[in-house]
Amino acid sequence: MSVSGIGTSCTYLYDATTGKLSTKDGTKNNFVDYFNGDSSEETLEDLNGFDKNNKYELQELFWLFRDGYIGKNVQKDDSGKYEITAEIEDTVTSNFYINGTKVFTAYRPVTYTDKEIKMFSDLHQPYRTHTSKAYDPTDNSINIAVGDVFDLGNGYRITVKNDCMDGEGYGRSKEDDEKMEQLRYGMNALMRFADQQCFSSLISEECTPMVLEMLHEMGVDTSREFIINGTKCCLRDGRIREVGNKYVVPSSIYQKALKRYEEELYRPLTDEKNIKHA
Incomplete structure (x- = not known):
């Protein structure tokens, strides 16, 4: 047999x-x-x-x-x-x-092993990407890395720290501060998603428009597949998702468990x- x-x-x-x-x-x-x-x-x-x-x-x-x-x-x-x-x-x-x-x-x-569960559930672990890469139109890709600084042009700045997004410029107005905080949260979620550290759903529906605007400012065309920190992404039902991922957890972790x-x-x-x- x-x-x-x-x-x-x-x-x-x-x-x-x-x-x-x-x-x-x-x-x-x-x-x-x-x-x-x-x-x-x-x-x-x-x-x-x-x-x-x-x-x-x-x-x-x-x-x-x-x-x-x-x-x-x-x-x-x-x-x-x-x-x-x-x-x-x-x-x-x-x-x-x-x-x-x-x-x-x-x-x-x-x-999943306890280590794998920690890998996609610990939102305080260090980011993985430390090499910045400017937008590459050949594959619609970019790297957001530890040390990158984004000047929003309105007195606010976001700096990619080792394990968080640090915001500067607060105090202008309550409304602007709230928008800045929402963007900071969304960029942190994007970074962790792109670094295969969390579910794509962490990028909330409320944060997504601001995150997409940031990506557009960097040159990324989100109307088609795009790559952030090596993770292939797409927009599906208005939300950022990993291309081909049907498993909820980051595909790199899922594939190891599957093997x-x-x-x-x-x-x-x-x-x-x-x-x-x-």
């Missing part, structure tokens, strides 16, 4: 009366034995964490199917069974089909660590 992994697609027959699987040609199959509770130590050597996830998700699928939440119009074959296909799309996504019709998609979360999870899933089920974490 080939090792399960990304891109694997396997088809079985499901007997709703017994709740068990079988192969289409009646041959022995290690995953079928594992799902039906007939596995042995030798069986587990050929299975891995992807198989463990598939077993759990198929159980969930069959529960939803039996209770009529999915596949209401799906018919049994002549033997009274249903054809089930499990397709592993990527490390955290699997698709399931009944008689060729897609009925269920399972999404699995990755887990670690994938390595665990490829370990055989006889590996105690895999059994514990998959």
Whole structure:
């Protein structure tokens, strides 16, 4: 039996009366034995964490199917069974089909270490970018770095300190001071987002117009993809987002956690660590 992994697609027959699987040609199959509770130590050597996830998700699928939440119009074959296909799309996504019709998609979360959680939740940690870079029109990029000073031209200035945005020029008027404080907060959020230290949602809706105006002053064209401190950004629904990021957390942190999870899933089920974490 080939090792399960990304891109694997396997088809079985499901007997709703017994709740068990079988192969289409009646041959022995290690995953079928594992799902039906007939596995042995030798069986587990050929299975891995992807198989463990598939077993759990198929159980969930069959529960939803039996209770009529999915596949209401799906018919049994002549033997009274249903054809089930499990397709592993990527490390955290699997698709399931009944008689060729897609009925269920399972999404699995990755887990983060305490250090990784601190990396995207500690808003007092030092910024990462220390090399300033002027606007480059070839890739619509710029670096905002520790030590940069932005003179707003109205008596206010923002200086990028080691771990915060420092504002100067307060005291002109309450309204102007409040705008300056909002911009300072927004620039800090932008810096941490661009340095892969926090969620893009930290750049609040209220701060976004002022941050965009600052970027435009620097030459950045935010009507298309732009790069801040190496992070590819775009505007989506009026908010600054990381291009291609569907995971909320910064992509650099997510990818490390994803790779670690994938390595665990490829370990055989006889590996105690895999059994514990998959």
